[in-house]
Amino acid sequence: MGRVRVPAPLEKLMQEVKPEKFLRLLGKYKATDAQGRYLHWNDFKWRVESGDDELAAWGATKLARRSIAKELPLLQAEGDRCFSYCVPESLLAKLHAIDKLTGGSREIGASVPVSSYERSHYLIKNPIQEEAITSSQLEGASTTREVAKEMLEKNLTPKDKSQQMILNNYLLMQKAVESQDEELSLEFILELHRIATHKAIENQARPGELRNENNIFIADAYGENAFHPPDWQTLRERLTNLCDFANSDRSQSDNFIHPIIKAIVLHFAIAYIHPFGDGNGRTARAIFYWSILRSGYWLFEYVSISKFIQEKRGEYDRAFIYTETDDFDLTYFLYNQTDTIEKAVKSLYEYMDRKRREFYEFMEWIDRSPVAKTLKRGHLEILKAALRAPGREFTARQVAIDFGVTENTARSYLNKLVEKDLLVQAKPKSGKTVLYLAPANLKTRLQI
Structure with a gap:
């Protein structure tokens, strides 16, 4: 990420640039450019038309933005200044697109012809796992996806701090989902942080405790654009105001x-306030999910945004810097996150299409296979997972958790498949847990 050029405040521009230069350009330069882009000075200065004074053009743009800006008095920035944001037409279009994607799909689970196990395991468990893993990787966790998924799938004890961070994030996401009907409070924020950082915290910080010092310095790759979080003595007041903002119902006022804007603002605000010595990002993303779910966007229980933040991490970080360096204008971060959210929701639908195709392929096999006709639904679900991952290990405990049955029932399913020569039973070198392996030639054994 290159150095960010910091714009001069509008008040200073008004003093330095002659009024007639502003007036001539007021109708020409608006809140966004002709392509609907909400440009920061860092990018704007290179797109000023030849012959136009770039400072005057920027001043005209800033005046256009100020005319439609909405201030957030509960969210204090520096001194007596507060954050604000705009909703230009191009941002409104993005919000409308997300609303369309998420608004007419209340029966998404029922509309996809899969079993109740598939709905709980693939619609809920897998996206939460994905969010837990990627959110942790954003904060420095180094465990591979394969190892992380195995740990979560099999309920294994974390072996190091990276794995602990992933487990914490998994529990954190579950907490956000479970608590969506609760109001935001300081105690709830501290609880989320405690879950996020249990046995996985840096900087001598403590889980569930606000920082009590100001020796935090955040800079870009060049050591520039430094950000000093607010004074620690203001944290409780800031978080109390943040909770008031989060809990207020302005749908009729x-x-x-917009609920999506509100959730994104909360995400940003936790990162800006930086109430903790470590774990702010994880806590911020959990509060985003809490807010969006509380507003009735139920589909976000299945949507993972961290994967797409990670893919464009430079743009994510730059959106923070743009906001902090341009009059605390949150609009830059709103554009960044609405893009991220739209990609994440579309990814969910692509995922569901794949699951639908897998289901139909599996049902075709059931119609053809003489072996399948001798098995119960529980057996078929295990075989479906085995077909997707030759060599996969199953245990009675893991199957019991996935299916919501007792371990004895799960063990009976697995033993039946061993009798049918569809799984291979094995015992590990150490421990008493019996393993059931998916053979590499399972398709042949099933006569697919």
Whole structure:
């Protein structure tokens, strides 16, 4: 990420640039450019038309933005200044696209012809696992996806701090989902942080405790654009105001805030306030999920945003810097996150399409296979997973958790498949847990 050029405040521009230069360009330069882009000075200065004074053009743009800006008085920035944001037409279009993607799909689980196990395991468990893993990797966890998924799937004890961070994030996501009907409070924020950082915290910080010092310095790759979080003595007041903002219902008021905007603002605000010595990012993303679910966007229980933040991490970090260096204008971060959210929701639908195709392929096999006709639904679900991953290990405990049955029932399913020569039973060198392996030639054995 290159150095960010910091724009001069509008008040200073008004003093330095002659009024007639502003006036001539007011109708020409608006809140966004002709392509709907909400440009920061860092990018804007290179796109000013030849012959136009770039400072005057920037001033005209800033005046256009200020005319549609909405201030957030509960969210203090520096001194007596507060954060604000705009909703230009191009951002409104992005919000509308997300609403369309998430608004008409209440029966998404029922509309996909899969079993109740598939719905709980693939619609809920897998996306939460994905969010837990990627959110941890954003914060420095180094465990591979394969190892992380095995740990979560088999309920294994974390072996190092990276694995602990992933398990914590998994529990954190579950907590956000379970608590969506609760109001945000300081105690709840501390609880989320405690879950996020249990046995996985740096900087001598303590889980569930606010920082009590100011020796935190955040900079870009060049050691520039430094950000010093607010004074630790203001944290409780800031978080109390943040909770008031989060809990307020403005759906019927003249000062309506779109629920997606509200959730994104909360995400940003926790990162800006930086209430903890470590774990702020994980806590911020959990509060985003809490807010969006509380607003009725139930589909986000299945949506993972961290994967797409990670893919464009430079743009994510730059959106923070743009906001902090341009009059605390949150619009830059809103554009960044609405793009991320739209990609994440579309990814969910692509995922469901794949599951639908897998289901139909599996049902075709059931119609053809003489072996399948002798098995119960539980057996078929295990075989479906085995077909997807030759060599996969199953245990009675893991199958019991996945299916919501007793370990004895799970063991009976697995033993039946061994009798049918569809799984291979094995014992590990150490321990008493019996393993059931998916053979590499399972398709042949099933006569697919």
